[in-house]
Amino acid sequence: MAERIFIKGNEAISRGALAAGCRCYFGYPITPQNDIPEFLSTAMCEAGGEFVQAESEVAAANMLLGAAACGVRAMTSSSSPGVSLKQEAISYLAGSQLPAVIVNMNRGGPGLGDIGPSQGDYFQSVKGGGHGDYRTLVLAPATCQEAYDLTIDAFDLAFKYRNPVMILGDAILGQMKEPITPREDRAPDPDEASDWRLDGAQGREKRLLKSLHLEEGALAGHNRALAAKYESMVSEIRYEEFETGDADLVICAYGSIGRIAKSAVRALRAEGHKVGLFRPITLYPFPTAVLSNLAEQGKRFLTIEHNLGQMVEDVRLSVLPKSDSAFYGVMPGELPTPDQFLEPIRNHLGQGA
């Protein structure tokens, strides 16, 4: 068995990227994800890769676009205001069908907000974020081990679908330290993407990677193909179910809040309450069918998020009209404990038929 190491969530993501064969990182400092560029500034170079501290988040995301066009495993990371600046390039990555990994360690907003944890970027992450009609695959880890494993998977998914993949964490996950079991690092595959990447048109036709489609009908066809791709991503849906089998009330929560809610559910189970947890791990595609099935079984739902209510809209779309979801929101700047969730959950448990 591999040796366990005790590291921060941000470092787990960095090590996951290296283990996945990522060899280009482009970033710009912003709290609370600075451990990622700080770690990779040496580790990426030691792995024979490239690290660039760009002049801005805008430039970093566009460097990512350039490396992605070369079929190289590449990543950028940032936090909320920085991710807003990266959205232009993310839209181009999606439009040009290029694989890349973007990490967002969500902080409080809107605007400059604060540097503490939040889930205020759910809409931006799963509904597109940049201009145009596109989706990014979004993975939401809740533990340092999951942050490590999902980062590796993010690169594989990015190349499988030729699409940007986002890791959506927050300041809790990034700054928390716990033991993880790392895997053996994978060497980059020299033939990866060899059928579409740019590497000079030696002995073949030239290649063009672009998102501009001016010919009549061309963009329509392109967007239909993108839609089919996004629909096919439902096969990647992941989630955690905890004590939902006989539960009357299912708590829906993701990421760090999902983990805190799990402790609350555990405490209430010890008191004999029929409560369970549903934690989506893929936020796009959203596990709609699974939630719908739970609603068919007559369960009620309470969505808990670190925002004013964003994922709750997707939960309601999944469970209506059989059921509905209540909402309990933690505001940015507040760091919830499991105890904080006991009362709101008890209130909703009491509302059962």
Next chain:
Amino acid sequence: MTEKTVFSRPESVIDRATHYCPGCQHGVIHRLVGEVLDEMKLTEKTILASSIGCSVFLYNYLNVDAVEAPHGRAPAVATGVKRARPDNFVFAYQGDGDLASIGLAEIVHAANRGERLSIVFVNNTVYGMTGGQMAPTTLAGQKTTTCTAGRCPSSQGAPLRMAEMLAPLEGVVYCARTAVDTVKHLTQAKKAIRKAFEVQAKGQGFGFVELLATCPTNWRMTPTKANERIAEEMIPVFPLGVYKDESQTREAC
């Protein structure tokens, strides 16, 4: 009598009609770039970072791999390409709105880092594709659709001189401004493009060449008059010359 071809299309340039307006000099500059790529045998190892504006379609005319960058970001995209594939030859071709306005940060920092890139900068003092709006390089008094009374430097700024701005940066190995209005200048332009490409090919660093060119449509001029304007109005504001050449002294790194 047998025919002897003395002037033919460079192999790097695809045999197709361009979309440019009559008198536009993008086509001429494309040809110069194609000739240099041919002569340096770079075509098969080149990756182009395309920009926005009329010149976005350069990728339709050159026989090289290409990726499309957002407005102004070509130097950042090219940086990513070069870092990912250091053995390829990477260049960006940008207009004045792209390079000197929205992409000013990207060009300055790519140059300052000494990225092993080549930049071909076409300055025609106006936004072309979007319909003739004011550019950072628009001359004082020049009328455009967003400065209909003529550019007023006291409120709209003076023309930005990119070659002069970039040359002092440590990472820049070669920096020159030329024009494409006369045969003499065309010869100089090709020489400058070649030099900018050579400093990358030798691994020395960043090469930049600015070319003064026409936009007859948005200048509301005939092609002939537009060409004359380069010497009469542009060169006095944007002096031609080699602003930096350390190709003989700079080590490859």
